[in-house]
Amino acid sequence: MSNNIIELKNISVAFDGQQIIENMNLYIRDKEFITFLGPSGCGKTTTLRMIAGFQEPDSGEVIFDGKVINGVPPHKRQLNTIFQRYALFPHLNVYENIAFGLRLKKTPEKEIKAAVTEMLDLINLRGFERRNISSLSGGQQQRVAIARALVVKPRVLLLDEPLGALDLKLRKDMQVELKNIQQRLGITFIYVTHDQEEALSMSDTIVVMDSGVIQQIGSPTDIYNEPKNAFVADFIGESNIIEGVMRSDFWVEMAGHKFKCLDKGFGVDEEVDVVVRPEDVDVVPVEEAMISGQVTSITFKGVYYEIIVEIKGFKWMIQSTEFQQQYSTIGLNIEPDAIHIMKKSQYSGLYGDYSSFSEEFDELSDATYDEDDE
Amino acid sequence: MNKKSSLMSRLAGAPYIVWAALFIIVPLCMVAYYAFTDNTGAFTIQNITGLAKYTDTFLLSIWLGLVATVVCLVIAYPLAYIMAQKGPEKQSTMTMLIMLPMWMNFLLRTYSWMTILEDTGLINTVITSLGFEPLQLINTRGAVVLGMVYNFLPYMILPIYTVMLKTDHSLVEAAQDLGGNKLDVFRNVTIPLSVPGIVSGFTMVFVPSVSTFYISQKLGGTGTILIGDIIETQFQTANNFNLGASLSFVLMILIFVCLAVMNRFSDDDGGVIL
Structure with a gap:
């Protein structure tokens, strides 16, 4: 048994006759930090949504832990997503946002409390339990979104340009923090960004994409030092x-x-x-x-x-x-x-x-x- | 500069302030004045205390208004939900279809229901021609509720639909992502987020339903007298402005209480401004 947690085989997707992803093949190893990098419209978000289950491929197979998961709805997949603009529930407070996934699983109240408290410690937001989502800063909302996704113990965390809305300094701090969280929890992170610096500093593996086609897969140093073509060389650095x-x-x-x-x-x-x-x-x-x-x-x-x-x-x-x-x-x-x-x-x-x-x-x-x- | 702009904004607000003073504040004061005076102009609370005999009418009005509002909600909510999921073209067609009856005169719409429900109306003609006994449709409470629902339904659909349309779809995806099936998502995200729309739809249907007199006169016959009918009689035929005003005054307070209870239900952030 290989240690690939996710495999994409011959995936193609088109919207309104426009090819978004063309015959993509990709293997994602368990516990790695992998980044889809590319300009807007390159198909990276579509690929992420396909793994999450929000988008079905027109052809090809999505394989999770050795099983084909085409057609399996998002709520039955063992992975969770950090959305671009966090998508926190505005009608719930911080505590209830984080507890959301556990409540759906009918977890006993005692366990919910323990798990949420643990998460609040992880993201350094103890004491914010009763706060309204709208009263939080962008960075705090970001952390709540991370906690909400991690509390249900996914095997894979999908992150869709999660730092895009933050200012530069906070973004750099969050990069370090995300990498730390990933290493501490030992789970797979699939990260989508158009920021090459972000990709270089956080990833174990970078997948450079353009026009729905993977241009190069490799470690940050490989991608930087040995770009495969002019697109990769120009896009990275x-x-x-x-x-x-x-x-x-x-x-x-x-x-x-x-x-x-x-x-x-x-x-x-x-x-x-x-x-x-x-x-x-x-x-x-x-x-x-x-x-x-x-x-x-x-x-x-x-x-x-x-x-x-x-x-x-x-x-x-x-x-x-x-x-x-x-x-x-x-x-x-x-x-x-x-x-x-x-x-x-x-x-x-x-x-x-x-x-x-x-x-x-x-x-x-x-x-x-x-x-x-x- | 600051002073100047605040002067400008005050001037810009002036037309509405004058309007509000003349046609909202003054009439309200007049209602209060008539409600607490007798026909000689002397202060009295007998108008109000004398309303006890209308208790049943008040309760019936509120009851029928409530039934109509709930029926509207039951019809409007799924419709608004389905509409909000459709593509933009279908949405504008459906919005159009919902608005269309509102372009026709309210009296005309109610009148046409009379011709449909009458003892010798459209429905009974069909029924009798099929060999069945004719039904008592008009001059029933059901007919009054039907009239209310028919006339006020768009006011329930549109606010709910608007709120649903504005809801960020990624919230639905987030709920699915966290393990929610369709029912979970509907119960935990769609419904709570649509509460502001429900509250304003509720207000916009309940208030006119409770105080209507035309619908009850045309479709309810003599058996269904609502508080609006009595108020109308006081001003139009009985010429008892004091009684009419006191009825209006109490009705206003009752509606206010109903809406306050409703707002309580919906938490603080979803409430309508009364």
């Missing part, structure tokens, strides 16, 4: 995605220079996408440099300067702790282990360089762009 040509094993040519790298197994003269993270580029004197270019802008970011350098018409982003004069020419070196080679994909050439604003920024000012929450 900052990256320079440069068109290159594999001249032979361990040698790639880009920006007019042949670089030594650690990748092999590509065809001779095969066109590839090369990823270089901004923090992996070293600034050196021009005469010692592999490549050189002109500084077009420099922005102080606190820990480092963000420098945009134009090299043969392509704008690179570089993070460096040393200040450089705007319009000066600087030299750059890239070590072999800082270079990651990817096969060409449908995403090649989509992301361009750092000469313009991000796509999200463009979407904000585009009235025809249709923002939907899936």
Whole structure:
């Protein structure tokens, strides 16, 4: 018997003729913290709702603990959900909200009291029992939602962008707290977010999704260091995605220079996408440099300067702790282990360089762009 | 600047304040005045104490009003629930169908029920043509309740439907998620969250039902005299303004008490503003 608690086999879902999820296969191990990461509309929430039972796949199987659970209604599934806007019952106080699941199971009053008290301790809200839901802050409501879901002892907790409504500082604290709770209780967390930083800092496994298709599954370090295609490289962190040509094993040519790298197994003269993270580029004197270019802008970011350098018409982003004069020419070196080679994909050439604003920024000012929450 | 804006807002409120003073406060004071004076204008409480003989009529009015309201609730609640689940197009069609009778005159609607229920009306014609004995339909209490339900049903459906429509569907999903089957969800989430709609629907049906006189006159005959009929007689034919006012005054207090009891039931947050 494998230790997969959930398996999705050949899942497809369409709404109104639009394909939301296309032939998805996924295995989720027991007790892991797995995150579905992707832009809005990528199918991550739909996948979560399918596991919870709120959405049935058009085809394929959802398997829980070795049993197919297609068609099993949500209340008969051993998993619970933290909803995007918490969905706390406004007509019940904190205590009754947490006790809700236990009351449905006709648990004796004594056990309910003990369990709710234990949960209130877990979320640090002792003394809030009689408080109205509407009198709580966003962070407190969030905690009540967690307690309400955990008190019924699910084997899997599903979290649908649970920190989206909180401000930055609280969000960071809650990330740590959620991870702690997950480790302490030893249950599986399936987390949905579009925030790559959140995904990197909390997850054991990240599933990167776009347009209903899984782009990459891996640990945070794998996903960051070895992105499979330009989409993943662009979505996770900052990256320079440069068109290159594999001249032979361990040698790639880009920006007019042949670089030594650690990748092999590509065809001779095969066109590839090369990823270089901004923090992996070293600034050196021009005469010692592999490549050189002109500084077009420099922005102080606190820990480092963000420098945009134009090299043969392509704008690179570089993070460096040393200040450089705007319009000066600087030299750059890239070590072999800082270079990651990817096969060409449908995403090649989509992301361009750092000469313009991000796509999200463009979407904000585009009235025809249709923002939907899936 | 602050002073100016508060002056502006006071001015903006002025038309309604004048309206309320002229047509709500003043008439209420007049009702109270007539209720506690005799026809010479001297103070008396005999109008009120003399109402004891109308106790049965008061009770009957409240009883029939209550029955009509409960029947409305029983019909309206499932309908509102079903409506709120439908797609937007079906919803607007159904809302339209519910509103449609309200566009027709109230008197006309009640009159048409007369022609349906009469001894030689539509129903009895069908029954007798099938060879059965005709039924006594009109001039019964049942006919009065039917008239109330028919006329006031939309006022029960719409507030409940509106509240249900506004309910966040993720609350239903949360309840399912926590182990609730359909019945559990309905009992523990749908019903409690719809209480504000029930309370305002209750008020909007109960108040006009208790004080109606037209429905009881047309459909209830001489056997079903309601308090509204007596009040109408005092003003229209008996010309006893003092008795009429005291009846109205007591009716108002009784309705107020009924609604206060109702609000008590529904907790503090769901109550209507009286």
